[in-house]
Amino acid sequence: MWIERKGLAQEIPAVAALETRQLSELLASLGFPVDGVASREGGDVLDVDITANRGDAMSHRGMARELAARLQQPLASMVPPTVVDGPPVVEVRLESPACPVYSTAILQLGSGVTPAEVQSFLLALEATPKRLPAVDASNDLLHRYGHPTHAFDADRIRGTVSVRWAQAGETLVTLDGVERKLVEQDLVIADESGPIALAGVMGGDRTKVTEATTRVLLESAWFEPKPVKATARRHSLHTDASHRFGRGADPCLAMVARDLLVGRLQAWCQATLVGAWTAGAVPATAKSVPLTGALLARIAGEPLPLAEAAEALRRLGCATDLDGGTLQVTPPSWRHDLAIPEDFAEEVLRLRGYEHIPSVLPPLEGPPEPLSPAYLQRQRLARRLSQLGFHQTVTYGFISPEADAAFAAAENGAEGRALANPLGQEYSVMRGSLLPSLQAMAHQNLRQGAREVRLFELAPVYHSGPAGPVERFRLGMVWGGTLGGEDYLSPARAVREADLMGVAKDLGWEGVPPLRALGEGLFGFELPIERLPREGSRVIPAFQPFSRFPSVERDLSLLVDLGQSHEALTSAMRAALPVDVLQDLRCVDVFRHKSLPEGRQAWLMRLRFQAGRTLVGEEVDGWVSAALAAAESLGARLRA
Amino acid sequence: MDQLLPVEIVEAGHAFPQALFACADLDALLRLKGAYVGRDGSHAAQLMELLKAAPKEQKRELGAAINALKQQWEEGLKGRQLELEAAKKRLASQADRWDPTLPPPMPAQGALHPLNRLMDRLVDVFRPLGFHVEEGPEVETEAHNFDGLNIPEDHPAKASSDTFYLAAHPELLLRTHTSPVQVRTLLRVAPELGKRGGIRFLAPGRVYRKDEIDPTHSPMFHQVEGMLVGHGIGMQHLKGTLDYALRALFGPETEIRLRPSYFPFVEPGCEVDVSCPLCGAKGCRVCKGSGWVEILGAGLIHPNVLKYAGIDPAEWSGWAFGMGVERMAMMLSQTPDLRLFFENDQRFLRAMGGLD
Numbered sequence A: 001m002w003i004e005r006k007g008l009a010q011e012i013p014a015v016a017a018l019e020t021r022q023l024s025e026l027l028a029s030l031g032f033p034v035d036g037v038a039s040r041e042g043g044d045v046l047d048v049d050i051t052a053n054r055g056d057a058m059s060h061r062g063m064a065r066e067l068a069a070r071l072q073q074p075l076a077s078m079v080p081p082t083v084v085d086g087p088p089v090v091e092v093r094l095e096s097p098a099c100p101v102y103s104t105a106i107l108q109l110g111s112g113v114t115p116a117e118v119q120s121f122l123l124a125l126e127a128t129p130k131r132l133p134a135v136d137a138s139n140d141l142l143h144r145y146g147h148p149t150h151a152f153d154a155d156r157i158r159g160t161v162s163v164r165w166a167q168a169g170e171t172l173v174t175l176d177g178v179e180r181k182l183v184e185q186d187l188v189i190a191d192e193s194g195p196i197a198l199a200g201v202m203g204g205d206r207t208k209v210t211e212a213t214t215r216v217l218l219e220s221a222w223f224e225p226k227p228v229k230a231t232a233r234r235h236s237l238h239t240d241a242s243h244r245f246g247r248g249a250d251p252c253l254a255m256v257a258r259d260l261l262v263g264r265l266q267a268w269c270q271a272t273l274v275g276a277w278t279a280g281a282v283p284a285t286a287k288s289v290p291l292t293g294a295l296l297a298r299i300a301g302e303p304l305p306l307a308e309a310a311e312a313l314r315r316l317g318c319a320t321d322l323d324g325g326t327l328q329v330t331p332p333s334w335r336h337d338l339a340i341p342e343d344f345a346e347e348v349l350r351l352r353g354y355e356h357i358p359s360v361l362p363p364l365e366g367p368p369e370p371l372s373p374a375y376l377q378r379q380r381l382a383r384r385l386s387q388l389g390f391h392q393t394v395t396y397g398f399i400s401p402e403a404d405a406a407f408a409a410a411e412n413g414a415e416g417r418a419l420a421n422p423l424g425q426e427y428s429v430m431r432g433s434l435l436p437s438l439q440a441m442a443h444q445n446l447r448q449g450a451r452e453v454r455l456f457e458l459a460p461v462y463h464s465g466p467a468g469p470v471e472r473f474r475l476g477m478v479w480g481g482t483l484g485g486e487d488y489l490s491p492a493r494a495v496r497e498a499d500l501m502g503v504a505k506d507l508g509w510e511g512v513p514p515l516r517a518l519g520e521g522l523f524g525f526e527l528p529i530e531r532l533p534r535e536g537s538r539v540i541p542a543f544q545p546f547s548r549f550p551s552v553e554r555d556l557s558l559l560v561d562l563g564q565s566h567e568a569l570t571s572a573m574r575a576a577l578p579v580d581v582l583q584d585l586r587c588v589d590v591f592r593h594k595s596l597p598e599g600r601q602a603w604l605m606r607l608r609f610q611a612g613r614t615l616v617g618e619e620v621d622g623w624v625s626a627a628l629a630a631a632e633s634l635g636a637r638l639r640a
Numbered sequence B: 001m002d003q004l005l006p007v008e009i010v011e012a013g014h015a016f017p018q019a020l021f022a023c024a025d026l027d028a029l030l031r032l033k034g035a036y037v038g039r040d041g042s043h044a045a046q047l048m049e050l051l052k053a054a055p056k057e058q059k060r061e062l063g064a065a066i067n068a069l070k071q072q073w074e075e076g077l078k079g080r081q082l083e084l085e086a087a088k089k090r091l092a093s094q095a096d097r098w099d100p101t102l103p104p105p106m107p108a109q110g111a112l113h114p115l116n117r118l119m120d121r122l123v124d125v126f127r128p129l130g131f132h133v134e135e136g137p138e139v140e141t142e143a144h145n146f147d148g149l150n151i152p153e154d155h156p157a158k159a160s161s162d163t164f165y166l167a168a169h170p171e172l173l174l175r176t177h178t179s180p181v182q183v184r185t186l187l188r189v190a191p192e193l194g195k196r197g198g199i200r201f202l203a204p205g206r207v208y209r210k211d212e213i214d215p216t217h218s219p220m221f222h223q224v225e226g227m228l229v230g231h232g233i234g235m236q237h238l239k240g241t242l243d244y245a246l247r248a249l250f251g252p253e254t255e256i257r258l259r260p261s262y263f264p265f266v267e268p269g270c271e272v273d274v275s276c277p278l279c280g281a282k283g284c285r286v287c288k289g290s291g292w293v294e295i296l297g298a299g300l301i302h303p304n305v306l307k308y309a310g311i312d313p314a315e316w317s318g319w320a321f322g323m324g325v326e327r328m329a330m331m332l333s334q335t336p337d338l339r340l341f342f343e344n345d346q347r348f349l350r351a352m353g354g355l356d
């Protein structure tokens, strides 16, 4: 919100002596940071950030109140002209408790324009003066004192004025020229022919003040915040008035603002008062709240005398009553945010300055909790994969339905994971798999000229369930492009499925991972993390004895069928060998060439034996023969 | 003397030093040796034939000339052989020598994502104070995301223009902050809070808000939430913890500053600034010359939040904070565009992520 320095100094003369920078720091320390300073109409204008709970601060007077309390300096007195309420000129009926008070007046306008200094004030705040005194005076009051008011063209109002809930089907063309279809939850000001204003939000076009207006009917009321906020949101009509009523205006200001408005019109354009009257009454003020010394000391971090707290709260406009160890505090009519003892404790601290709060480490009251195994597992996986050359990605949890459908499990319907209000079709489904995102990222990297792409992501995927999507962390990885070939020792070759197998094995995955081909030379897989091994609960694993005797290695070159399964061959060979001596058995080379018999390939099988003694050549020969015989039973032949 | 010898041999004798020098390797030298001093058909052999056939009176003189010539050739050949052998040895030793300036085969280089790295770092900083990590789902209930956090029913953040909702489950949404983890955790530990002596935890995670993607906005981003519940917890404990943590994060010279602010789930609330870690609080572009940068929002847990979880605010109190991970990462790294964190270009990830 824009605050003009000159306008502020008119409310609290003491700030005139401050530099803009000092003033900004002062406001920030009170909870109103200054986002920027502009120079307009020959002076500095501050862009002050006001939090949503402080409707009372949304004016020059509101800011001045805060500064006056902190600086212990007086506010300028606010002297409205004496306007005496008389009998209603037009009947005003309050039909909803959402508007408890409505103060009004009818004035006959004379000649005259908005004073130059008021126009300059409005221009400084980027509020365009209309050069119609009734409109500009209302606007001036809003920015100066924070109370929204409105002036109707009295000659365009038909009959009784009422504040009531709209009837379904009613419409209102608001000041911005838009026709609004009203609902029963919209609070309106109406005359006998229908709504003439959205209460606390915006006036209507039919009764607006123009150059031709000669008589005005003023509206200075107080509206409940909730319906104003709801109406503003419903009609996407966020106005200066709706912001202030929506956050809570000061009900006690309704009559004062009416009087100020009358005074301005009398002074600016020789208006004559036809009549002034008020419907309803200012609602009862808030109840008192007890603030104990113990609570204040707990929040402040040190004991603070309640008398001192009372003094600070009084400076903020609160009424206080110190009763032994408890301070009874009643907030002023403009502070709707003060309701519980903690709120008042905050006010005491805020006025004192948060820099006075001591700095203390909280004592430990119980044993700390370890990090969860699931969290640690993800940390370990991420570290391991990054050590293996993979790059961790972060991608959005929502993707396009097409990309999702290509990878999500068949039974995982997308309807249960779809967003009602996505940013767009491409971000509309909570993903059932990480692979579409990883595939897109891999292709993007390859398009950007990467020789090789290695990516992984650890993130939840979503599974449609009756009570909503169920989330489970998955590990997804993709690998593609060209390996090696970038130095004199590593030959270049394309990434193969077997490379991904190796990574899955390294992570402790048992068996073949669910590999997917994701495009030319690009492969990926996705694993449920809970099926990967977790760190055991033991500090150190149980001791496993190992032999210190030398191992014996023998190679067998076998001709096997092209369709031979390595798994089947090795298990047959293993079955023929004593379990306790066979240390390892694997194929270490595959040779496929047209020089071999048709339909056959050559596998170099390596057998490694070890025992708790030195092995003798003959016994090893016997085992190798047995292994060969087992292989031969599957159709393998020793290669000549 | 020369007139005693055949013309071609005299010429060969003149050509010898040149021919010897022209021998680039031992093979060429061997061929030259054969041609000059070999057993058969060489110049030396021819001379021996000549000597045999020479008249007696010439033999002595001719013999001496021939010997001198042969000796000259043999010495020349021997010398050149030593030279060539040395050169060969030198080459052989060079061939074996490794040049450490040649690009070596490199172990593959990967990286943790910078956002994850930063979150991990925060966990590391808080671990010594006894904080553990709590997590919660990204698809949340309205109750956990808003109601349990004292957020009023008509709060604008609840609007479908700000928050993503699930089509098939209107009461479910994508959490707009990590604060629902507070609600879940407090609800879970409420019955045993006394036995365990309060609770203190961090909740890092991904959150969603309906913002269009641009250099400073993303519909998904990360937050780290911190919470502590105990007996007699006040603003001094919040300040003490953040003093410690932000110094551990940004360096021992770091100063912190609390400013009053408002969040529905805390009372009192505050914004926390740190002295600008980029300029040492001297004033720079990042801190807009002020020497301070806003780093997180915090406050004492609102009694309504404790009550919602079934915790008596008369006995228990606590503090909470929440910080934006991207915001901090961008500030610390001076990354100009938020979208870079979600493009996952390996060059960016390698440069930003490191290996921890």
Ligand SMILES: [Zn+2]
Pocket (backbone or CB within 6 Å): B276, B277, B278, B279, B280, B281, B282, B283, B284, B285, B286, B287, B288, B289, B291, B292
């Ligand atoms: Zn700086």
